[in-house]
Amino acid sequence: MIQLVSAGVLTAIVAFATAFAIVLAGLGAVGASQAEAASGLFALSLATGVITVALSVRWRMPVMVAWSTPGAVLLINSGAQDGGFAVAVGAFLGAGVLTLVAGLWRPFGRAVAAIPISLASAMLAGILLDICLAPIRAVGELPTLALPIIIAWAVTFRFARRYAVPVAVAVTAIIVAWATPLPSAVSIGLPSLVVVTPVFTFDAMIGLAVPLFIVSMASQGIPGLAVLRANDYRPNVSGIFAVTGVGSIVTAFFGAVTLSLAAITAALSAGPEAHPDPNRRWVAAVVAGVTYALIGFGAAYAAAFVAESPPLLIQAVAGLALLGIFAGSLTAAMVDEADRLPAIITFATTASGVSFLGINAAFWGLVAGGILMALLRMPVGRR
Template structure:
């Protein structure tokens, strides 16, 4: 008699969504936790504050995924804003330091809640051409995605094996390509750059509250681009994945929930919490369970996995602090190549908006700052103005 559990038994029906949710949690964490830490440190967080921010995001998004999935009986997958972390790296430390960045995080949270509560505001956000929003995202990601090339040129003995493993994994085990690259990077860092004595003395995560400061420059230069990127590259695709799999949750409820969760996370140094886009497909698709009514278990499991991984936040921060910065950035760049490709494909998809999209892309990628405001915002402004000019009169015949 076979010892295998039948798939239609109660235990068998749980194995698939439990394993899918566990995979989502591990992959979602391992692929980009270093990017999140680098993003928080780039806007002025200390190692301890970055660890607190990572802990806050993991716990908040995990609990939110559990709550929403149980309440709606839908596989609601929650993530941190990976493109948002890349934006923070490109932005740098604002005048006034990390408290000013936290103030911007709270503004983003308020904007997301407003998008859920006030329909006209949500429609105004949706009216931003997807080509320009994607071009801005592409410009933000471009510099980071060149990090693997720069790392191979600067640290060939350390970076080249990571790139080779990533490329081979893409061929033979695509879902595990980035986690394997992260694992190999960890091994390389552990061998080549030992963690300084005393750095790992206290690995218990400690939430650290940060008193926010609000400045107009940070609202324009950090909050607005972070909000647009989060909505365009996370929330909208996340909803599309749910809709494609037959789920129709209340959009307003999701936005209000993620906005409130983002505010709670920001108090302890975390940036935006939002709907998952890529990993959402694993929770909501048939890989999680043949029966759509049972896939919510995958969302609950992914949330529980994130909460458990929050206990590793201090170790992760110490690990990243001891690593060669360019090597860590190269792994993040590998993880974001797919996002860059998707952003550029969408940005160039409409011929009549192609030039404004390119203007948005090159401006955002330039890293230029005007009046203390970062290039991501100016990219959206420049592309939007050119698009308005091109549409201001009757079409010109050649």
């Protein structure tokens, strides 16, 4: 039991520490106030914990749910929406509805799963590129602050990879506290849920909701299923999509980005490290869910910490956390030689950050790559 509990606590701490700054930065980029960003993080933490516990107990398997970290990066790249944060919340709600439909309507779910992995991975790599360059920019602009963080991350990565980003976050907190005195957690108090009335616009639905849905599915939902299947678990796929869709819809009203299956951290509770007996590993997921919900009560302090930190420093930590995902996405995009050129077009278009007709680059990257892929796959006689 000690092994199961420790694995669950570790899973939650690693998952939260490696991505909370990314979520807060993403919400802030699309116009959320500090209170709204704290509300979104709090709602995500509670929903992650509740859904993880519910599904793991129901199916007796380690089903880890998490917020969409690549989706949060997409928000950073998208920037403020015309109409403010309420428009972004409308897009969050739209992405949640698409996730629910993918769970309830199997033809749609199959169509989403049929999106070429090379294009989806290239789109994700294009979204991640800018923030993965942040550590380099931080060294150039804030060398005395950024270098200790990067050195701590690199040294820890050499000896204990899973702790590298939490250590980087801890060093960042020390540096920020030294450079800018932070208020105490007692003075900030507990977070509260702030209701945001969504506003729906066509541009945000196409340019933000659709890419948010696709990148969440492609980078976390489907890989999360692969992690479970690699450990001989066969979950109800439609049920997972439906539940995370409902969770995303509910939490969207509190300023939260989309929920999805966890992918990377899921291995900590689903693999043999959690327990030798696969039939008992669900307990580790339950512990992780409870821990996640409890950590969420520190969302207000986390938001204050990010607000007081130099933005580039927070982006640098986020970039370090996402380097592995970026490398994996770029590799997956380039692995098939026949699809390499369409993948490059998708990557380049997405990374350009250029919007057209009010729709951001991630959507156009997928469209451009898809058109070229269809053209290249067309029989010669019909070209």
